[in-house]
Amino acid sequence: MKKRTLALALIGLLIMASGAFSATFITIGSGGVGGTYYPLGGAMAEVLSNAGIDVKATSRSTSASRENNRLVAADRAQIGMSMGSALYQAINGVEAFEPDGKLPLQILMNMYPAPQHLVTVKGSGITKIEDIKGKKVSVGAPGGGDQILTMLILKAAGIDPEKDFTAQQLTQPEGVMALKDGNVDAVFWNFAAPGSAVLEVAAQRDVVLVPLSEELVQKVIADNPFLLP
Numbered sequence: 001m002k003k004r005t006l007a008l009a010l011i012g013l014l015i016m017a018s019g020a021f022s023a024t025f026i027t028i029g030s031g032g033v034g035g036t037y038y039p040l041g042g043a044m045a046e047v048l049s050n051a052g053i054d055v056k057a058t059s060r061s062t063s064a065s066r067e068n069n070r071l072v073a074a075d076r077a078q079i080g081m082s083m084g085s086a087l088y089q090a091i092n093g094v095e096a097f098e099p100d101g102k103l104p105l106q107i108l109m110n111m112y113p114a115p116q117h118l119v120t121v122k123g124s125g126i127t128k129i130e131d132i133k134g135k136k137v138s139v140g141a142p143g144g145g146d147q148i149l150t151m152l153i154l155k156a157a158g159i160d161p162e163k164d165f166t167a168q169q170l171t172q173p174e175g176v177m178a179l180k181d182g183n184v185d186a187v188f189w190n191f192a193a194p195g196s197a198v199l200e201v202a203a204q205r206d207v208v209l210v211p212l213s214e215e216l217v218q219k220v221i222a223d224n225p226f227l228l229p
């Protein structure tokens with residue numbers, strides 16, 4: 001059976017997968033160790049492999065959304081977890097995927113709501129997004145969908161990551177350590193609340209979740225209709 005090209009979302013995946021992947025081997029593109037996608041990918045692979053549907057699945061650690069979309073398009077993975085922002089760009093061949101052109105991907109199912117977080121610690125002087133100017137800020141790991149969404153938010157806010165602050169591209173575990181140690185002033189993360197990364201920082205520091213104004217949220221949504229408030 002020919003492998004289908006799919007970009008993932010998780011809820012209901014197993015119902016869809018039993019027919020589509022009968023008697024085949026599949027690779028699931030997940031994310032980096034320490035992120036949400038990584039354990040989900042491992043659990044999905046285990047469930048599929050033991051479901052009695054002649055499927056043998058393995059989970060592959062990746063840099064997450066961008067890489068997963070490219071892996072699936074190249075049939076180097078048959079399922080890939082992706083944020084909607086990255087998937088939209090991949091399907092339409094725009095922004096980060098302009099060099100790739102339109103990738104032949106299909107949406108399998110939705111995953112879980114994953115709000116964007118701007119996290120800092122008490123005493124940083126950051127109480128609104130404009131306060132990151134002049135600070136050291138992680139915008140997310142290279143290749144991850146959270147970085148794509150971060151850039152969309154910064155653009156809507158009129159903040160230039162190349163001029164207005166010192167941008168670092170840190171993975172989730174790296175961001176946790178940097179924020180705890182004071183090596184960055186704030187981090188952008190995207191995951192289901194409350195998020196293990198936030199809880200890990202909160203175990204040692206007084207965490208502050210920086211709100212985005214309703215005006216900014218509506219502007220981001222208006223500019224990017226694939227997003228939900």
